Amino acid sequence: MRNDEIWGRETAESYDALDGEMFSPDVLGPTVDRLAELAGEGRALEFAIGTGRVAVPLRKRGIPVAGIDISPAMVAQLRKKADEATIPVCLGDMATTVFPGRFSLVYLVYNTISNLLTQAEQVTCFRNAARHLAPGGRFLVELWVPELPKATLGPQAVIYRSEPGYISLDTIDVVSQRVVSHHFKFGEDRQSTLFRSPHRYIWPAELDLMAQLAGFGLESRSADWVGSPFTAESRSHVSVYRLMEE
Template identity: 60%
Template sequence: MHQEVLWGADAAQRYDTPGTGMFAPETLRPIVDRLARLARLARLARLARLARLARLARLAEGGAALEFAVGTGRVAVPLAGRGVPVTGIERSRPMVERLRTKADEATIPVVIGDMATTAAPGEYGPVHLVYNTIADLLTQAEQVECFRNAARHLVPGGRFVVELWVPELRRLPPGQAATVMRSESGYILLDTYDVLHQRVVSHHFRFDGTRQARLDRTPHRYIWPAELDLMARLAGFDLETGHADRTGTPFTAESRSHVSVHRTPLAPAHPAEPGR
């Protein structure tokens, strides 16, 4: 199923859950705090460059943030509210239409297109891709191109922040292709795996007191943390930090998610002269 179909008008309408789920303050605040800090570092570096403070000026400059798959503005809107200029890239027009009920084009400009190839004008200190969205790219080649696209948008020393779940294949007994990931009142999440191609399809069953149930399916290509780091290296990044969650918990073998910050190399303070 194409992503344009998956993220159509109906999905955009159901995506926002103000105050709960992905929009709960305890879920949203840590990642917004972290992105705002990275943007502040970028702004300080820009001021340092303007002031000709060479040591500080080698840090990333700019201060504006770019969000891949900006969606309905779950992260972009509160980040812009912190005074950080935010631009988005989004392939779903219905999701952007939903975003426009919260912020206009001047506040959060959005370029329509996919996050692996689409260019946004300008340069950015942080580029971020949160809540597992890189897995919506269904081939390894597309995922590598996503890293390269992030690198193209970043100033020297800029950071690419990626939030992703860790595949839970240890929960998959031999010979079984599906696991129940969540089971609660009115909702069951069932994941089916294709371990040969690193594919998983999430089946979301929603039901009430009737005999009817609604099924929504979303395909993903899961990525191991070490594979993600290698993709970053292929695009010219170095791993700066890797944690288990948005609050900075150390990553361990038991972690179910990770938040990785990959950084581009710093530009030389004084390029070498020819012949030296």
């Protein structure tokens, strides 16, 4: 599956309804609050800005926001909410594309660093974040904690979420740390729709080493956007790295 196939027009046009929970005030409010706090008086840059789920409300909070995204179709949906003057975007790979200027915050939310499918690309993404930051700037990563199958033999799959009308499961290759996420949505009839996307999962300790290689130190890690403690039971984390001063 190529990126242009996964994040093409069909996905872009339905993306904002694909996971409605992520647009709820209970989720989006604390996300924007935390990002605004970290950006302070500076500018923020979102890697994989997509349709602007986070960038648009953050800009409405008065934070200058720019973005990088690989998908013209996703950015076209963003343009229905904010023009180029309001939220400028560079098209390209978040691991290598450079947006002009310096920022106080670079952020990457909703597991999107895992869209880079090799460890080398993920390390390069950290280095690209460092390239955009002023001294002492921060890089925030929101990421899920892998939940591996209990058995080592047989089908390697984990149900990630199940609720009325929706189920998601991950098929897992533990050798390559590759996951394919399968999202099923069910209508009133017997039909369902399926969206699939490939990922490379990252353990928190591995993520910290990537940060160190790019000149960052871990400043904080919480289980969610409101600052709940990160524990062995946490299924996700919000990690903030600070660019070490020379």
